[in-house]
Amino acid sequence: MTEKLWGGRFDEKTDEGVEAFTSSINVDKRLYPYDIDGSIAHCRMLAKCGIITAEEASTLTQGLEAIRLEIQKGQFGFSDRLEDIHMHIESRLAELVGAVSQKLHTARSRNDQVALDVRLYLKDASRQVLSGLAELRKTLVGLAVKYIDMIMPGYTHLQRAQPVLFSHHLMAYYEMFERDAARFAEGMTRIDVMPLGSAALAGTPHPIDRHFTAGLLGFSKVSENSIDSVSDRDFMIEFLSSASICMMHLSRFSEELVLWSTAEFGFIELSDAFATGSSIMPQKKNPDVPELIRGKSARVFGSLVSLLVLMKGLPLSYNRDMQEDKAPLFDAADTLTSCIHIFNRMLSRMNVRSQVMGDAVLCGFMNATDMADYLVARGMPFREAHGCAGKAVAYALKNKKELHDLTLDEMKSFSGLIGDDIFQFLTPRAMIDRRRSWGGTATDNVRDAIQRAQEALKKETF
Ligand code: ARG
Numbered sequence: 476m477t478e479k480l481w482g483g484r485f486d487e488k489t490d491e492g493v494e495a496f497t498s499s500i501n502v503d504k505r506l507y508p509y510d511i512d513g514s515i516a517h518c519r520m521l522a523k524c525g526i527i528t529a530e531e532a533s534t535l536t537q538g539l540e541a542i543r544l545e546i547q548k549g550q551f552g553f554s555d556r557l558e559d560i561h562m563h564i565e566s567r568l569a570e571l572v573g574a575v576s577q578k579l580h581t582a583r584s585r586n587d588q589v590a591l592d593v594r595l596y597l598k599d600a601s602r603q604v605l606s607g608l609a610e611l612r613k614t615l616v617g618l619a620v621k622y623i624d625m626i627m628p629g630y631t632h633l634q635r636a637q638p639v640l641f642s643h644h645l646m647a648y649y650e651m652f653e654r655d656a657a658r659f660a661e662g663m664t665r666i667d668v669m670p671l672g673s674a675a676l677a678g679t680p681h682p683i684d685r686h687f688t689a690g691l692l693g694f695s696k697v698s699e700n701s702i703d704s705v706s707d708r709d710f711m712i713e714f715l716s717s718a719s720i721c722m723m724h725l726s727r728f729s730e731e732l733v734l735w736s737t738a739e740f741g742f743i744e745l746s747d748a749f750a751t752g753s754s755i756m757p758q759k760k761n762p763d764v765p766e767l768i769r770g771k772s773a774r775v776f777g778s779l780v781s782l783l784v785l786m787k788g789l790p791l792s793y794n795r796d797m798q799e800d801k802a803p804l805f806d807a808a809d810t811l812t813s814c815i816h817i818f819n820r821m822l823s824r825m826n827v828r829s830q831v832m833g834d835a836v837l838c839g840f841m842n843a844t845d846m847a848d849y850l851v852a853r854g855m856p857f858r859e860a861h862g863c864a865g866k867a868v869a870y871a872l873k874n875k876k877e878l879h880d881l882t883l884d885e886m887k888s889f890s891g892l893i894g895d896d897i898f899q900f901l902t903p904r905a906m907i908d909r910r911r912s913w914g915g916t917a918t919d920n921v922r923d924a925i926q927r928a929q930e931a932l933k934k935e936t937f
Contacts, residue, residue: 497795498555502802504546506560509595511543513588514564516691517671518579524684527578535579538572539564559798560592561585582683584675586705586793591671593801595692597714598666600808601659607815608656608721609935614823615649616928618642623918623925626903627742627832628841635839638903641832643916646924651724653931658717666710669694673701676792706792708782711804715779718811722772725814729765732825736762741831746824749817764821768814775810778803833903840868842878842901845909849900853892863889 515536522532542564545551557563562585568576619642629639669689672679678701685697698704735742745762753759781803789796843864850860867889871878879901886893899905911917914924 494558495555497558499559499798499801500553500555500557500563502805503560503589503592504553504563505805506589506592506596506801507546507564508543509592510560510564510588511539512595512692513591513671514539514579516688517583519691520684520688521578521581523687524682526581526681526683531575531578534572534575535568538568538576541571542567559585559589561588582674582679582681583671584705586675587670587673587701590673590705590707591669591692593711593804594666594668594670594694597710597804597808598663600812601663601666601714603812604659604718604721604808604815605656605935607812607819608652608659609932611815611819611822612649612652612656612928613932614819615645615652616925616932618822619645619649619921619925619928622827622829623922625827625829625832626836626907628835628839629916635835635841637844638836638841638906639916640907640918640921641827641829642925643921646921646928648724648728649928652721653928655717655721655724658720659714662710662713662717664695665713667694668696668698668710670698670704670707673698673704676702676705702792706789706794706797708786708797708800711800712779712782712786715775715782715804715807718807719772719776719779722768722775722811722814725818726769726772729768729818732765732821733762733769736760740835742828742835744826744828745821746826748824749821764817768818771810771814775807778807836903837879838877840871840878841903842906843868845901845906846878846897849897850890850892855890855892 518527518532518535518539521527522529527535542551545567551563551567553563557566565576565580568579622641622645625641626638627641627644628635629637629644669685669692671688672683672685689695689697698707732743732745734740736745745760745764747760749764750760751763753761782800785796785799846864846867847857847860850863851857855863867878867881867886870885870889871881879898883893883895883897886897908917908919911920914920
């Protein structure tokens with residue numbers, strides 16, 4: 476006989492090495508508020524269904540609340556011997572309230588209990604991510620309003636391509652983070668399913684009311700199949716998938732900030748509060764925060780892959796392998812939340828060098844497409860116009876000039892269709908404001924997009 480909760484069947488003591496090896500308490504102790512909420516709801520349901528008395532329920536609830544306080548105050552003793560958070564709470568409850576504590580585990584098992592705890596945890600984590608993403612989008616919209624007049628080179632292949640509004644570039648990230656938020660909100664509908672009462676895997680003979688428990692815990696749905704309930708980890712994988720996509724966006728944005736803060740680009744300067752120096756090179760100001768966000772994206776992708784690999788070979792239903800789901804899940808959720816938060820603060824304090832960005836647009840022949848478009852508007856077929864503008868670029872290159880530095884006569888030598896309005900036509904502002912197609916970079920379009928975003932953000936609730 477051993478002191479373990481399953482001691483009845485065992486003659487020998489558990490090997491100490493095995494206790495340490497199988498213990499997950501260091502990882503899952505943070506589930507304690509959810510475990511206690513779940514147990515209190517379970518106990519109220521048991522009383523409502525006449526499985527335990529109201530008095531027993533109240534004793535159990537008081538014991539559970541006392542444990543909550545002990546843990547909050549750091550007075551609770553954790554030990555590998557008790558394996559996980561469920562066992563810790565149950566065994567402390569026995570110390571506090573005596574024999575009645577043994578009734579709490581009626582009609583449930585740790586298999587449905589852990590599924591419940593993680594679902595409650597992920598609801599909170601998703602809400603936190605959603606609120607962080609809303610803050611980040613607010614910052615982006617704020618910057619887009621502030622810099623609405625600023626022009627920057629737009630890139631393809633990291634080569635200067637066509638001028639765009641800096642705000643248009645920022646609003647591209649707004650779109651990405653808006654899709655991320657939609658993914659987390661959508662994932663919430665699958666997290667929001669109550670598994671408790673599925674017991675070990677087959678359900679329970681006790682006359683429980685799972686819908687009542689769900690109502691108490693704020694779940695919209697009750698899981699349909701007890702086997703699926705204890706073996707489903709899709710909702711975690713979905714969360715990690717959304718987290719990975721979001722980190723990929725943060726990482727791309729970080730990469731741009733790293734590039735933009737180089738002497739080569741010089742488009743931005745990170746606030747001193749978000750950069751670090753070098754221990755050897757006194758002149759250095761390093762963009763460690765965006766670099767680390769870029770680096771931390773790898774951890775989150777790793778967590779997604781961990782869970783996929785963890786689950787892919789498991790037969791139904793619960794298997795102990797699944798205990799390994801929590802470390803990567805918590806790590807990814809913590810990483811994502813802190814990255815969103817710090818990225819947002821860094822972004823709102825970065826200095827933007829409008830002059831450098833604006834000047835960058837004036838070299839690199841970013842108006843060559845527009846010269847061709849000018850000719851097309853005057854009746855020249857596009858292929859021929861492309862050739863004409865190409866010749867103008869070659870000529871200008873040879874003479875170390877930009878297209879807008881050519882004289883009107885030089886311009887006219889490429890086509891008789893060219894008039895003196897060509898230079899106005901080729902200014903960055905004119906190029907931008909002509910791109911009025913839906914979603915294009917024209918200032919009016921961007922203003923409208925900003926307004927739509929502001930209205931959408933006003934409606935956000937968590
Ligand atoms: N610590 C376990 C986990 O995280 C809880 C469930 C254990 N169930 C069991 N039958 N051993 O998965």
